[in-house]
Amino acid sequence: MLRGLNMDRQLLVSSLIEYAGRNHSSTEVIATDSSGVVHRTNWSEVRSRAQQVSAALLDEGISTGDRIATIAWNDHRHLEVYYGITALGSVLHTVNPRLRDQQISWIISHAEDQLVFVDPDFLRLAETIAPETPSVRKWVVLTDELPETSLPNAVAYEEWISKRGSAIRWPLLDEWSAATLCYTSGTTGDPKGVVQSHRSIVLQTWATCTGDGHDVNSSQSILLAVPMFHVNGWAIPFAAAMSGAKLVLPGPDLSAEALVRQIRAEQITFSAGVPTIWLSVVQYLKDTGVDIPSLQRIAVGGSAAPRSLMDTLEDDYGVFVSHVWGMTEMTQGSAGRFTHRVTGLNREEQRRRQAMAGRELYGVELRLVDNNGEDVPRDGFSPGELLARGPWVAGAYFELDDETTHLQDEHGNWLRTGDVATMDTEGYIAIVDRAKDVIKSGGEWISSIELENAAVAAPGIAEAAAVGLRHDRWGERPLLLVVLEPGAEFKPDEIVEAIRPHVASWCLPDAVVEVEEIPHTGTGKINKRLLRDRFSDFSWPQ
Numbered sequence: 001m002l003r004g005l006n007m008d009r010q011l012l013v014s015s016l017i018e019y020a021g022r023n024h025s026s027t028e029v030i031a032t033d034s035s036g037v038v039h040r041t042n043w044s045e046v047r048s049r050a051q052q053v054s055a056a057l058l059d060e061g062i063s064t065g066d067r068i069a070t071i072a073w074n075d076h077r078h079l080e081v082y083y084g085i086t087a088l089g090s091v092l093h094t095v096n097p098r099l100r101d102q103q104i105s106w107i108i109s110h111a112e113d114q115l116v117f118v119d120p121d122f123l124r125l126a127e128t129i130a131p132e133t134p135s136v137r138k139w140v141v142l143t144d145e146l147p148e149t150s151l152p153n154a155v156a157y158e159e160w161i162s163k164r165g166s167a168i169r170w171p172l173l174d175e176w177s178a179a180t181l182c183y184t185s186g187t188t189g190d191p192k193g194v195v196q197s198h199r200s201i202v203l204q205t206w207a208t209c210t211g212d213g214h215d216v217n218s219s220q221s222i223l224l225a226v227p228m229f230h231v232n233g234w235a236i237p238f239a240a241a242m243s244g245a246k247l248v249l250p251g252p253d254l255s256a257e258a259l260v261r262q263i264r265a266e267q268i269t270f271s272a273g274v275p276t277i278w279l280s281v282v283q284y285l286k287d288t289g290v291d292i293p294s295l296q297r298i299a300v301g302g303s304a305a306p307r308s309l310m311d312t313l314e315d316d317y318g319v320f321v322s323h324v325w326g327m328t329e330m331t332q333g334s335a336g337r338f339t340h341r342v343t344g345l346n347r348e349e350q351r352r353r354q355a356m357a358g359r360e361l362y363g364v365e366l367r368l369v370d371n372n373g374e375d376v377p378r379d380g381f382s383p384g385e386l387l388a389r390g391p392w393v394a395g396a397y398f399e400l401d402d403e404t405t406h407l408q409d410e411h412g413n414w415l416r417t418g419d420v421a422t423m424d425t426e427g428y429i430a431i432v433d434r435a436k437d438v439i440k441s442g443g444e445w446i447s448s449i450e451l452e453n454a455a456v457a458a459p460g461i462a463e464a465a466a467v468g469l470r471h472d473r474w475g476e477r478p479l480l481l482v483v484l485e486p487g488a489e490f491k492p493d494e495i496v497e498a499i500r501p502h503v504a505s506w507c508l509p510d511a512v513v514e515v516e517e518i519p520h521t522g523t524g525k526i527n528k529r530l531l532r533d534r535f536s537d538f539s540w541p542q
């Protein structure tokens with residue numbers, strides 16, 4: 001082999017913050033902390049405080065590969081810690097505080113976290129789990145002064161970093177060393193740990209910055225409405241540094257009112273978040289008549305975004321919606337922006353594609369297989385299990401020996417995503433359902449997502465969830481649960497009629513029930529398992 005004669009420079013997370021600190025030093029990073037105080041800082045300061053974090057970790061005896069947890073909202077301290085941990089070679093383990101206490105202590109113990117950075121909002125949670133997490137040597141509370149706490153070995157963050165200078169030089173790590181650890185939500189079984197290397201973070205961040213990715217660039221002002229504990233905030237905290245964009249971190253308040261206020265105040269051009277966030281923003285805009293002229297584009301993903309959401313945002317507010325699919329195992333898995341070939345299509349055809357979950361993105365190869373592991377054609381309508389592989393796709397899980405998570409065949413090692421999808425010849429994917437949520441009626445599959453999207457487009461429906469319940473004749477049939485908009489009247493027949501034009505007649509729900517609230521998982525997805533349990537005794541109308 002003739003080796004290339006390029007320089008041996010490893011792809012490291014530290015290079016991102018070094019770059020931003022050096023070249024975009026005065027570009028603002030604005031954060032609201034959990035006490036509501038707004039902090040205005042910049043990339044240069046984020047870099048030097050991240051260096052202080054690394055220096056303090058070194059003093060604590062932390063070394064390469066040690067896992068350090070964060071239980072925190074999106075704010076400047078969490079961002080400093082993101083870089084301070086990873087740049088040193090230790091592993092950033094972002095914990096989702098919305099999980100149950102038991103699950104949190106399970107994952108902290110499984111990861112053997114040495115230190116935990118905890119937001120004061122989660123102090124009670126930390127106190128509850130501390131006796132169950134013996135690996136944790138110190139709790140660093142993300143605040144100026146240590147509040148009253150029973151936590152053993154607790155220290156206030158500002159005091160902890162203030163003793164250290166920022167003179168540290170970050171080590172030249174091997175790019176294959178672990179940078180982040182994030183556990184999947186684990187609605188069934190124990191959560192599974194996904195370990196991303198430095199190389200993988202840098203590569204996926206580059207993909208995020210590309211034109212058909214999220215087109216993150218230095219002219220943007222970004223509002224991060226995705227929690228930094230969910231899939232590394234979709235790599236946006238890294239992409240903002242790679243491109244030198246202005247970054248706004250909203251803290252704990254993700255209400256529509258707070259988000260819209262920040263969009264207007266900080267002239268936000270791009271934002272990202274799960275569909276429920278944007279549904280509430282649209283409702284707020286409609287109710288108040290407020291406008292958001294600076295916002296050009298949003299990325300939506302994490303669960304299926306209804307077509308009606310895209311129509312309203314684009315037609316009424318001029319906001320282009322980039323609908324993407326992804327998962328903890330790879331962060332962004334599809335590209336949601338369009339090429340000129342698509343923009344040339346008529347509006348209806350454009351929207352049809354836009355409502356799909358993006359298209360294959362360079363770096364994540366996608367493939368569909370049937371129950372026997374045979375390839376399913378990319379014909380736009382045949383469903384199959386979606387498999388993925390690529391340099392930033394998880395090849396295995398942290399300390400888990402389970403052969404069922406991947407499919408190994410003559411084409412190599414593929415991650416089984418657990419999603420059922422269709423794909424067309426141009427690589428557009430449509431997520432039919434989670435394999436376990438698809439409604440199996442008389443040997444045919446009904447997409448719960450399709451029913452929900454059609455339902456929320458009906459007048460007066462704020463949110464909808466479709467679940468398959470046992471049925472004597474058909475095996476399973478769909479039950480539709482709806483939350484009404486304030487003041488709307490519940491008319492189940494009219495809801496079914498509004499859905500009828502969008503789905504085959506045998507897919508229509510057998511019953512529609514009004515509920516006050518639809519439960520969500522810790523990452524904002526509809527909790528279908530809970531709904532199936534709750535309605536397990538439901539009697540179908542005769």
Ligand code: AMP
Pocket residue numbers: 184185231300301302303304305323324325326327328329357417418419431433434523
């Ligand atoms: P998580 O690892 O928590 O982000 O969950 C990943 C899962 O979210 C995927 O496997 C999908 O089931 C779901 N998901 C993500 N994006 C979409 C999307 N655009 N449409 C439908 N489901 C999605």
